[in-house]
Amino acid sequence: MEDKLKFLLVNPTAPQWQVKPGRKPRRSTKTFRFSMLPSLHVAASMPPDVETRIIDEDIEPIDFDSDADIIGISFMTFNAPRAYEIADKFRNEKGKTVIFGGFHPTFMPDEAAPHADAICIGEAEPNVPRIIEDYRAGKLQKTYYNGLADVSNLPILNRDLIDKSQYITPWALQATRGCPHRCTFCSVSTFHQHNHRTRPIEAVLEELRCMGKHVLFMDDNLVGEHEYAKELFSRMIPLKKTWFGQGGINIAYDDELRQLAAASGCHGMFIGFESLSEDNLRDSHKRFNKSSEYKQVVKILHDSGIGVFAGFVFGMDNDRPDVFKTTLEFLHESGIDLLQATIQTPFPGTELFEQMDKEGRIFCKDWSRYDFTQVVFEPNHMSRHTLKHGCDWVRSNFYSHPAIWRRVKRAFGYLSPFLSFACIGVMNYNYRTRCTVNHIMESGKHFRV
Numbered sequence: 481m482e483d484k485l486k487f488l489l490v491n492p493t494a495p496q497w498q499v500k501p502g503r504k505p506r507r508s509t510k511t512f513r514f515s516m517l518p519s520l521h522v523a524a525s526m527p528p529d530v531e532t533r534i535i536d537e538d539i540e541p542i543d544f545d546s547d548a549d550i551i552g553i554s555f556m557t558f559n560a561p562r563a564y565e566i567a568d569k570f571r572n573e574k575g576k577t578v579i580f581g582g583f584h585p586t587f588m589p590d591e592a593a594p595h596a597d598a599i600c601i602g603e604a605e606p607n608v609p610r611i612i613e614d615y616r617a618g619k620l621q622k623t624y625y626n627g628l629a630d631v632s633n634l635p636i637l638n639r640d641l642i643d644k645s646q647y648i649t650p651w652a653l654q655a656t657r658g659c660p661h662r663c664t665f666c667s668v669s670t671f672h673q674h675n676h677r678t679r680p681i682e683a684v685l686e687e688l689r690c691m692g693k694h695v696l697f698m699d700d701n702l703v704g705e706h707e708y709a710k711e712l713f714s715r716m717i718p719l720k721k722t723w724f725g726q727g728g729i730n731i732a733y734d735d736e737l738r739q740l741a742a743a744s745g746c747h748g749m750f751i752g753f754e755s756l757s758e759d760n761l762r763d764s765h766k767r768f769n770k771s772s773e774y775k776q777v778v779k780i781l782h783d784s785g786i787g788v789f790a791g792f793v794f795g796m797d798n799d800r801p802d803v804f805k806t807t808l809e810f811l812h813e814s815g816i817d818l819l820q821a822t823i824q825t826p827f828p829g830t831e832l833f834e835q836m837d838k839e840g841r842i843f844c845k846d847w848s849r850y851d852f853t854q855v856v857f858e859p860n861h862m863s864r865h866t867l868k869h870g871c872d873w874v875r876s877n878f879y880s881h882p883a884i885w886r887r888v889k890r891a892f893g894y895l896s897p898f899l900s901f902a903c904i905g906v907m908n909y910n911y912r913t914r915c916t917v918n919h920i921m922e923s924g925k926h927f928r929v
């Protein structure tokens with residue numbers, strides 16, 4: 481019988497979030513840690529004779545003296561420089577075999593190649609057994625092109641591979657993968673080849689039955705297919721879960737879908753509103769969002785007992801310096817519960833990146849700056865300085881103490897007191913802490929309305 485192979489899966493992070501040796505992870509950033517679902521899926525795809533360990537650099541330092549045979553590193557764009565640093569150290573100083581996977585190496589394989597022994601393009605799971613076989617045979621290939629994973633029969637995840645206490649909830653799952661839309665700034669859709677795949681509902685229910693009460697759907701667009709979502713939600717009702725998810729604005733327009741979501745325990749949805757400008761929505765292929773209806777959308781969701789976590793992007797080509805004031809007024813008036821305000825970022829793999837790169841507008845390719853808080857391209861109708869400080873001004877005002885308490889008080893009208901405090905209150909304050917650590921509260925003061 482062959483020896484057990486040891487596989488270490490590493491999740492790199494930005495320097496300000498790394499846990500230093502001997503220190504504990506920050507409690508306030510727990511809100512932003514989402515249970516390592518992709519790594520758990522890769523681990524579950526390993527053949528039985530492979531022992532897998534997961535290190536999340538957000539919660540523990542990397543053990544460079546690990547006795548693992550293979551180091552797998554999965555990364556996005558913002559943590560690519562850190563991933564290369566880790567890979568170089570493991571390969572050059574420790575003689576380890578390093579394999580890359582994730583969004584950034586998928587879209588930038590030539591850049592990633594010198595730092596790794598092999599690269600997985602696309603979802604790694606379908607090729608994991610073959611990679612292990614090739615490694616054992618000494619025939620590891622430089623590149624593995626993966627088709628989309630077959631989600632009809634996903635293996636059961638071993639959540640004991642992570643420290644459950646360190647994540648917002650250990651009970652994260654996906655019922656679907658990908659998104660049917662093609663927004664120009666979105667790499668999710670490209671990564672999944674513009675495909676929206678649904679798992680068998682019985683398999684999702686089986687997974688849910690083994691989970692705790694509070695569940696997080698990590699789907700890119702949980703309501704991408706209405707009929708599927710309706711059946712899932714209706715069959716979830718007897719499970720009595722409380723859940724949060726991410727989906728399109730369409731959930732507000734389909735009464736049956738929304739009512740079933742609420743009846744099955746939905747208490748919050750992240751929705752990418754993106755912009756109040758219809759021109760921006762048109763240019764980014766997101767015309768299905770109608771900004772004139774946003775306030776009504778928020779009200780409808782609140783009336784159903786669903787909190788609204790909104791994503792807004794600043795610096796799109798039709799934005800002018802007045803966008804910050806107009807959007808902040810809208811955010812306050814509409815009653816949005818939580819905000820993810822980001823500076824437009826042209827990620828590799830997106831149509832936006834191709835277009836801006838061709839136009840010579842991307843002035844910075846230091847990927848560590850691609851964290852949604854920094855300007856890396858030349859804006860169309862404002863200076864880089866205005867874009868940076870304007871976006872920070874929106875965030876710092878939205879997360880001011882009086883504004884947070886107004887939201888908590890208002891949430892009592894549509895959420896339970898527990899959810900108003902534990903979700904709206906705590907998450908707002910965690911966002912505020914994140915803004916403080918990233919110097920956003922300070923930077924926002926430099927913007928003049």
Ligand code: SF4
Nearest residue numbers: 659661662663666669
């Ligand atoms: S709807 Fe959302 S997930 Fe789908 S392509 Fe657009 S931004 Fe991406």
